[in-house]
Structure formats: C-alpha cells, structure tokens
Amino acid sequence: MSSNVVVIGGGAAGLAAALKASEEKCDVTLIERDSDVGGVLNQCIHNGFGLDYFKKNLTGPEFKEKLKEKVLSKSNIKIKSGAFVHSVEKDKNIVFIDRNGVNNLKCDSLVITTGAKERPFTSLGISGKRLSGIYSAGLAQKFINMMNLRPGNSALIVGSGDIGLIMARRLTLEGVKVEGVIEIMPYPGGLQRNIKLCLEDFSIPLYLSRAVKYVDGDRRVNKIITTKVDDKFNHIGGDDITFNVDTLVSSVGLVPNVKPFEFLEHSAGFSTTNKNRTSENWIFSAGNSTVVFDLVDYVAQEGEKAGYMAALQAKNDLSPAGKIKLLPGKNIGILYPSYIEKDYESKIYLRARQPMEKGVLLIPELGIEKEFEDIKPSEMIKIKVPAFDKNTDRIEVNLNELK
Amino acid sequence: MSLNEEKITCLNCPAGCRITVISDGEKIISFKGNNCPKGEKFVNDEMINPKRYILTSVYVNNGTMPLVSVKSTDTIPKDKIISLMEEIKKIKINAPVKVGDIIKENIYENINLVATRSIGLKGE
C-alpha cells in the first residue's frame, strides 16, 4: 500500500488536512482509531463551532458531518478507521493494525493530527479513598451524549475548563444536580461565554481559588471536601466546604497525544514551524497534538495548512528554510508555533499567564507592538506575521501589562 | 435621570464580545464593544427576554448509536427550556437518521428540533 500523504487522526485537524491535500491532487490515506471520524467533535453536541471556519454557528457533530461529507466526496481520499498506528519508520513506512491484520503503508509525507487527551484526576495526588464516581469531563460527556449512560445523580465539577463548564449544563439538563464548579486558580479556566451559558443560566456557583482536599464515600463517592487555596495553591484552613455528591467530574486540562511519535521533537505537544513541519522534514502536525487550542475553527485552519504543506512536500515543492526559534518571554504561557520559517507568513497563537485588563504584545525582532484589552489565559491571542527577510536566530514574544 | 452602565458578554459566538450597554433603567441608549450587529439584538433580547438554543439528544431505535444529537433551529426563551426538555426526553425515533432531519416540528413557535448528526442502521 502507498499514498502520497498519510494523515493520522481523523478529528477536525485531520479531516481538514486530508481535504486540503486531496485538493492539491495528492492521494491521501486518513488513519482513524475509532470506528468513525470526527474525534471529540462527536461528543461536543453544543454549538458555537464553525463561526470562523464555516461562517456558521454549528454544533460539534455538524462541524464534523460537514467536513466528513466533503472528505467522502473525494475519490482520492481513503479512510482507514478502527486502525491503530503501531509505528512510523524513518523510511516513510507506517505500520498500522486493524481487524484485517498488520498493514504497511508507504508515503511521501505524513500529517500527525492525534489531538489531546484529558489529564486524569488521579494524577493530582489528592487525598482520599479509591472510589467509583470520579470521571474526567470528556469521558462523562461521552457517556451522557453518545453512550446513553448517566454517570450519577449529583455532581461537583473540579476545574473550570470549557469541557467542565459545558458538562455542568449538560448534566443539569439531564437531571443530574450540579452543586458547583471549583477552580484552583483565582480566575476561571474556560471562556466567559461558557461561564454565562452553563453556570449563570442555571445558578450553578463557581468557587475560585478552591481545591479538593479529600474525597470520601463508601465504594462510591458520597462526599467531597474542598478548601480554599492561596496563590501558591497551599491549602488554607478554616474555610472548607463539603459537597454531598455522588459524582466528581474533573476538567483539569488536556495533554497533547505524542505517542508513538516521541522521536519527533516535542515538549507537551509536537514542536512545529509555521509550515506545520516537525523536526522531520516530511512529517507535519497540527491541532491539539501541537498545543491545545481554544476553538476548533483554529484547529481546522491549522489542519488545512498542514495538509497543504504536506502536499507540497509530497510533490517536492516545499523548500526547506532555516528555522528561527520563537521564544516565550514575559507573561507568555503557551506559544505556537515553536519555530518560524521566515519565507512564509505565520499566525502566532499565545496564551497569557494571567488575566490583564490591558496589555501590549511586543515582538521586537519583527517590530510588532500591539495592544489588547481584557486578556484572559482561557482565550488565545492571535496575531498574523507576514514573511520577512531579517536575519535573526531567535524571536522573543513578550506580553507587558499596561496599568 | 440617572444612567446605568452594564457590561454584557454577547453569547452569539465564541468571540464573546464584552458589550457596554448604557440605559436609563428602561430604555437602552447606547451600545459599545460589539464587533457585529448581532450583538445589539442579543443585548435587547437578553435584557427583556433571554433566549437560548436547545442542544441535547434523542433516543434512537436500532441505530449504530443509542442517541442522536439534536438542536433547536433558533433560540427559545430561556424559561421554556426546562419544560421543553421534558417533552424531548420522551421522543423516540428510528434509525437511520441524517444530519438536518427534522426530529420534531414546531417545538416552539415554528422552531423545529433537527438532528445534528447522521446515524446509520445497526449492523450496516
């Protein structure tokens, strides 16, 4: 078997990458581990997706159906679902396993769009018994939206990331009493829109600077003791709140999937250039396997770009350019991409380390100085940078608070 | 006459514009901060009769999945949503379902409930 371009992972980024590469007249094989493509879009049955990418307000499944329909209409895209990638060999051979056996697939270029996984609650090192009733928000979402399973009767949400907020609403609408959302940081982790739609609409309280101290119960959770924390996350005594609930839903962050491609340069996710190139010239990556994005629209846009670049690479049309390191400076949490190939435009995404009423983004090497208002770590700041000529080996990005 | 200044997050899209609304207590006098005209309509609705989409799921017989995700074709007054949910919970449909299929007509003032994904027949 062979294909010009192989895409691993059929979520938003992978579908968009496959489509774009196919439009560039490449034969494409899309490898998906699940029985259907779409990834996490399948379980995100709320709307707010697609306004940027499709200019329409869509639900997650609709976003996926739109992409999938286009993919299915292309005769030069093959989908291999229910397939597990065993390994990628440096001679551009991909070994994957499905119900037919072990398969080898040769390619000219590869796009990795494997998304992210949830950070498990058990990794937080919280005291308490090992009980049933502790679910990560994404798993709870899959249970309730796809598998027709109700994970409990009453719940506390730990972590105010978007999935956690969305789940507060879903659980409430399905008759699970949500007693509150707690957040260890002094500000919410999710979009303001979701605070309003998912919490305020249902009078669900949000407790900031609060952490789980102890999870108690008898075989199943029945009590969660929470406590106030200081700015170093140390527990402060004397202000404990006990929630008598049978379910703990945790939304404590996403971690990019880099397995089994650890041979590529990565920190949390793959380190890529503005052309979505990884440390191997023929391998590209986009979407949440690089950094965790706030909107699926950006994931799809990046996927599309990666598909385009992979197609050029497959046709030997992509010139290798020098990589300039993009360095996170002051107040920068997440910064994407990791490198810039200066002969091509860039869209830089970043997250602030803490909220600011007003701040100025400074990229001195490129002469960029731009002010932003109402900066929140939960919402990415985006800035376009054209191709440039200047010789430099590093570009530092800073965000200064303006008082 | 005293003027009220209030900040409202527009919920039309994830951009979530923070709209500053100045009113005299009864009538809105001015808007600031919305990047599109939908923001004004939203604020008007939000101050008088807040509306939301219904986004949930419906039971499917004989499908590759037991649930099909659904949405209301337009926003519905917030205070009607809980009672409408009770009706939606009772609906049962048969596979196959195609995205866009009307699951229930006129759930509220000519607003339909439509499928947001396709579901095949079990075993196909």
Next chain:
Amino acid sequence: MIAIIGAGVTGSLIARELSRYEKDVVLFEKNFSAGRGVTKSNSGIIHGGYDDPPGSLRASLSRKGNILYTELSEDLNFRINRCGSHVVAFEKKDFEYINKLVKYANTNGVKSYEIIDREQLKIMEPELNGNALGSFFCSDSGVVNPWNVAVSAVTNLQKNGGEVYYDKKLIRIEKINSGFRLFFEDGTQYEADLVINCGGLFADEIAKMAGDIVPEIFPVKGEYYLLKPEKTLTNSVIFPIPDENTKGCLVTPAIDGGYLAGPTAKKVLSKYDNTNTEEGLSEVRTRAEKLVPNINFRKDPVKTFAGLRPETEEKDFYIDVGNSGIIHVSGIRSPGLTAAPAIAKYVTEYIIQEKLGIKLTERPDFDPKNNVRIIDSFETLEEMNSFIKEHPDAGEFVCYCNKVTKYEIKKAIEQGARSIEDIKFLTGASFGECQGGYCTGKIIEIMLQDKRVKPEDIILNEKNSWLFSSEVRI
C-alpha cells in the same frame, strides 16, 4: 473439600498448587475478585532474598520464591521484569549495612549480587542522586504486577477443576466430626475436610474464629505515586538504606510502564484505611527525590494510591497448624509476594503432607499452563498478523497506552471478570498514562454488548461501586 480462605496472592497460589493434587479445592474470597486486599496495592517487587534475617521463615521462603517465579510466570502467563535492585549507600556508615547484606546474602544462598562502586553506579543509574557512594546490587530482583499473579493463579485453578467463590465473607467456623463447617455472611454454609486460612490482614481474626491464636496483625499503611513512563528515572529497583520498620521508600520501574515511588510505613488503626494523605504523599515526594532528584512531582504523577501490609511484632511469617486443625498462613508481610510460590509449596509439601501426614498424589491431568495470548507478547509483526487473521478482535485496539485489544477484553470477561477493575487487572487496560480516559468507554461498550448486562450493573470493583445511575433516555 479443601477450603482456602482468601484469594490474595498467597491463597490463590496455594489453591492452585493444591489443584495439582486434588480436584475438590475451593477458594473463598470476601471481595468481588482475587487479589484485592494486601495484594492489590504494594510495590510489586520480587525481592532477591538477601535482606531477610538468616534462619527466619521469610529468608528461606523468599529465596525459593524468587527462583520459582521464572517457571511460574511462564506457566501462568504473567510478565516479570528481572530488572535487578540496588540498595544505595549515601554515607560511609551505610556500608556497614551493606556488609551485613553481604553476610545475609551468603547465608541465605543468594549468589547474584555484587558491590557497585560510585562510578559504575553512575553508569547503571544515571538519574540517581549524584551523592550516592555505591550500592549492593542484586541482579535477580524484579517486578511483577501482583494482582496479575493472583488472578492468573485463580484462572489456572479453575482450569484444573478448582472453584472460586467471591463475595464470601467468613463469619464463623465450627468444628464438626468430618472437619469444619464454614459460615458466611450471606447465609451460606460449606463443609470442608481441611481449611487453610490465608486471610491477609484478617488472618488473626479468622484464627480466632477457630479458637486458635496467631500473632496479632496490625495494619501498616504504605502510600505511593505512580509516575509517567516518559523519561527514564531508573533502570532497576532503587532502595535506600532501610530504617528498622521497612525496606524504605523506593523508586522502581513498574511492570506496566512508568515508575512507582513509595511506600511510606505508618501504623494505622483501621484495616480498611486505604486513603491517601497529604502527609504521606509529601513524605514519598521528599524521600523519592532524595534517591532520584529528577522526578517532577508536579508533572509526572499518573496517580496516587495506598495499601496496607499485615505486620506482626515478630516481623516473620507464621505458617502452622492451629490446635483446631486449621492451617494458618498468617503474617505474610514483605516479602510475601516474593515468597508466595514457595509458601504454596511449603504448605502442600511440608505442612499438609509431612506435618499432618496427609498423602497427596499428583493428578496426571493437571495442566500448569494458562494459554491466554497477550497481544503485546508477540515477538514479530508477522506473528501478530497471522494471529489477527484468525482473531480479528485482536486487531481492534481498546487501550492505546498499554496496547490492549478487544480480544483480550472479551477473554477477560469470559474468564469471569465482573468489574471494570477486574478487566483492568487482567488485561492491563487503562493502567497507562491516561488512566482509562479513553478506554473506559470502550470497555463499557464491550460489557454492554451482552444484553443481560444493564448499565446499573456495571461496577468499578466491588458491590455498590456503581458507575451509572441509569440510562439518559429510556
């Protein structure tokens, strides 16, 4: 009937060993499945046998047990990684202890050790604290997954006609003419010719039911961190110089990937207290960082857990026949896991045959082997390919972290797995980095394919550990 009380690693291996001779062997377990007590939450170390006081029962059985594990792991089809172990010296005076280990090792018949100097140690364990002066290295120490040992022993017991009854909590023992009558909490009664008490933490209480006295057991809690496999932390088990109570807080590769740091050793009041505490976890962090400074306790943890060990004043195993005639296998503290295969032989060959004079004859039809193929165990892709051609389920992956397929999940259910944890322990699914975030849904989907299973019936581990309150739409 021979009744064994308690399906921990010791009870399970004794029952399986007895099924070599007798068909009518029944294993009674109060929990929902095997290996859920002391067995479940410990370090999983197969010790070298070099540090047990010479002359103790511990010393002789742990050395024998270590050797028996090679054949046992092949027969029962569980993995063992003989990664070796270091006892690390940081100060000059630590070498006094190491010299003692050399003496013990020589007396206990351990030959596979050497003294490692500072430079050599740096090469063997580059992540180890640079202040380490040297170590006592034993090459045949290793790690296993303890519950896998217990569960696979039970599987083999069943294969050979023995039985296991779960949810059977013993509440009373009555001596009758033909032997014993056992009363269980659920109201059932069984008659047994011979009873073997492998009650773990509760072995002393079971002995009391029969009017026998064994050394009192007090629970000692050990807290642990399981850490991500991403970066290499150690190549072998790393022990500090122990204090008087325990072998100390260690850092070791875990058999299913990743690393384990712990345990603490704290006497607790309750035999049910398996809670993690901030105090305990912080002690693990401090001690583990002293051994391997590069552990990042902010980013590396996958989960924390705690287990209880059955300690006695004597700090030795107590394996003997009580006045009642019941065999007590009690006080099986560290290195109980290591010794367990030898304890099984000691009980059948010495206690039953020699001491009680009961003659046992080996059955010609005894099959020591389990034949469940684990996908991960294929040596070549060709081998895997031909297996999948015959069993397509083996080509459908359920757990990506630990590479577990639908084939193995279904096999586990066939073999009697009744809970999510049963499946986890049998297959290794969801023990990886994502802790079941992805595969739990898949496993439940497979469980629900059996139409007799209702969502409300699905449990995490024991009765009442339900996962779902109902369906969303009915």
